[in-house]
Every structure is written in C-alpha cells, then in structure tokens.
Amino acid sequence: MCFYTIGYRAFASLSVQETPLEDVNGMVKNSHLLETKSRIDSGDAKIGIIGLGYVGLPLAVAFCEKYVVFGYDSDEDKCKMLTKGKSYIDDIPDSSIKNLIGKRLKVISRESKLKECDAVIICVPTPLDVRGIPDLSYIAHSADIIRRVAGKGMLVVLESTSYPGTTEEYLGHAIKGVGLVPGVDVALAFSPERVDPGNKKFGIKNTPKVVGGVNEESTELAASLYGSIVEAGVVKVRDCKTAEATKIVENIFRGVNIALINELALIFEKMGIDTWEVVRAASTKPFAFMPHYPGPGVGGHCIPLDPLYLSYKAKQYGIVPRFIELSREVNEFMKNHTINLVMAAMDEAGMEPLDATVAVMGIAYKKNISDTRESPAAEIIEELSKRVGKVLVHDPLAKNIHTHRGDFKTSTMKTIMGDADCLVFVADHDEYIVQFPGAFKGSKAKVVIDTRNMFDAEILRRMGIKYRCIGK
C-alpha cells in the first residue's frame, strides 16, 4: 500500500489506549513498538543520535523541545565543546547548547547508553573514497553500534544520504544479526535530512519530513516521532528505498539544473547575453520554471557527492547515468572557467600573473556559512597558486581551507585591500554585498572576478577596475 500524508498530527493525537492491537490503517500493533509509541506520544521517549554534525546537532536540538536526547559522536573535540556549552554549527548558537546541555541534551561517550533509548537516529557522514566510490564505512560502524545496543521496541532511523537499499543492507542486516526481526522487534526506517545550512527561512520545523520504513509499523512509528517536532508534517512513503531515492532525486535535480544553467552561461557569455537577466526574466513565468544560477561549481557534503551514490548503484544494474555524470563534469569545469576569467582579465589589465597577488574572497562552499567542505574555492586556490605570484584568501566566517597545496588561512580585509591586485569572489556572503563596491575604492585591486553576479559592472568600470562575471 502506498500512503502519503502531510499533517501527521491526526494520527499522533491518538492515545495508545484508543489504538486496538489489530491492524487499523497500518498503525503500530506490535506490543513492544506500541510501548515505544506511547512514550513518543507522551514526550517520555529518550532519543539517541549517532553523529552530531551539521545534520545531527540541529536535529538533537530540535528533539530536545520534546524529549531527552543522548548525543553520541566519535569526535572527542566536538563532544568537549558541547559539554562546555559551545556550538560548532553556524545555525546553532552557543546559547541553545548552554540551555540544553546536561539537562535535555546529554552528550555521551559510551555507546552503551544508547541501549536506554527508544529511538536511535544515525546522522554520520557518507563521503566518497579516493576513487570516487561511496564510502559507507561510517554507516557500517553505526550498524555495528546498533548490533550492540538494539533491543525489542527500539526505533532505528537512518538519516545519512545514500543509495536506495542502504538502510536494509546495513541496518536491517545488523538487526537480523542479533536475532531480532526488523519491523517486528525493532522498527527500522529511513528519513532523509533536508537541512539547508544558512537558510533562515526553512529549518527542521517547517520543512516536511519524508519517512519510509521496512514495514507500515516502522513507517508509522518513525512518522509519529518526527511528526511530534516537524510542524510542516510528515510525508510517508511505501518503504525505505523510496525514501532513500527521494533524497537522491532532490540532490540530483539540483546538481543537474545547476549544470544546465552553467552550460548555458558559458554559451551566453560568448554571445554577449546576460544569463542572470535571462533567468530573472524566465522566472516571471508563473509555472514550469524554477530559477537556478550559474557559479564557480558546486560544494558541500550533498550536491557534489550524493548523485554519485546513485551513479555507483545504477552501474550495478547495467545503466550508466549520463545526466548525473555529465552534470558533474560541467559543474567541475566551472572552476577552470573561473581561472580562465582571472587569467584573461589580468592579461587585459596588463598584469604579469607571476608578479600578481590574487585574493580568493569567500572560501565557504556557499554564502553566509563557514563550511568549506568540497568548496570550489579549494581547487581555484590550488590552480591559482601554480599560476600567480601569491594567493591570499578571505572569508568573514570560515577561518581556513584545506587544499592539496596545504592549508590556506584567511587574511584580514585590511591585508587583502592593501596587497591584492586581483579579487576573485567565490562565495557571495552578505557581508561582501554590504561592503562592496564601496570598499573597492580603498583597494589596490585592478581586477575583479565575480562568480555570483554580486556587483554592478558599470560602477566597477567607472572605478577603472577590469570586471568579469560568470555568465555575462
């Protein structure tokens, strides 16, 4: 049966006493799982979270509104920071941690504490290995933990993004390995995380949560848990695979559309057409168009990596996913294109690259966050440092960035303005938009490369600055 429900609250409001033990509309019927549901509904449940990173920590904070949360992370430094009331995630202020830590949020160093939990949610990384192949070792480690802590009545949810089949392959297998039956003794579900770091409008509460379990009871139990904190409602899908595929589709959709507009931007640049104005105009169509914008490439933990999880799996089924691979190629090329724009503009300005200092502005992978994972800035910095005299980096939020040519620490704005001959804007932090173009007046820079259409070309040209923008 396929069920799709937004606004799970109708079900969540039913008390256990009102719920007969026979199957009614696919509700929870196993007695152990019913007890768990009862604790979820009454707010008495204990929630364990494995992995307190960009996904796990905000989720832990959100669950603390209703439940006691046990947070388990293998990174001791993160655990120490939390116990001191300090946050390491931009969207979570220190004050939130200070108010919760030791009370509703308990950071645990012994995984055995997870045995006390009614639900354990896994939010560990899913990177690619050096060959570009899914690295599921973190999920495998989490499955080992589940093997050691799972008991009858527990709900286990995977939130880490992976290819369809992962939840059953790893966690289902682990649960079966200790003689428990997934969906009967232990409820098992996948619920993709949709967090968008830095997004002030949409967060955990007002973004619908997709949930798919190994059976209806698992889906229902997971839906009742998430339904208790997600005001936008829960979207129940038929199984784990469908929920896993949903997340992958969301990220592939974004990666492919960004690649499409990047390719169009390369064409329009040659044709003297302003891509940004085209997208703005096309966006006035009230249906069947969604704006995407060109840029220096995609970054972060999701868009550059997740599509390759499906690509890997698709090949096992004998299908080479051309859209996914082509879009990766186009998005990767945008870093080269940024370098080409830098070199062309410096040439036009009569600058000798080997004598020039170039500053990469905005090293985070996107605006208004400090996360530099998979940031296109890293390769841009690497390539520039082969071609120009000196590379400086700046970011109002990130402190440094790791590249194959070593770590680059940010310089102060004063140093950048005094030393850099060329500024390459990669992340469009609000702070830059507020400070510039006014701040160019005090700057030594004669060349500006704008990868996000942040500045008015005319103003810069009037200041005698050579200006190039992707897609114009």
Ligand SMILES: NC(=O)c1ccc[n+]([C@@H]2O[C@H](COP(=O)([O-])OP(=O)(O)OC[C@H]3O[C@@H](n4cnc5c(N)ncnc54)[C@H](O)[C@@H]3O)[C@@H](O)[C@H]2O)c1
């Ligand atoms: N960051 C995002 O914006 C985002 C959005 C949606 C989905 N996701 C997905 O969510 C998952 C987690 O991503 P993230 O950005 O939070 O990663 P992250 O690296 O910020 O956090 C993961 C945490 O898990 C911890 N960890 C690793 N192995 C562990 C273990 N065995 N036991 C306990 N802790 C362990 C790490 O120390 C780290 O703190 C990934 O699959 C990612 O693709 C991320």
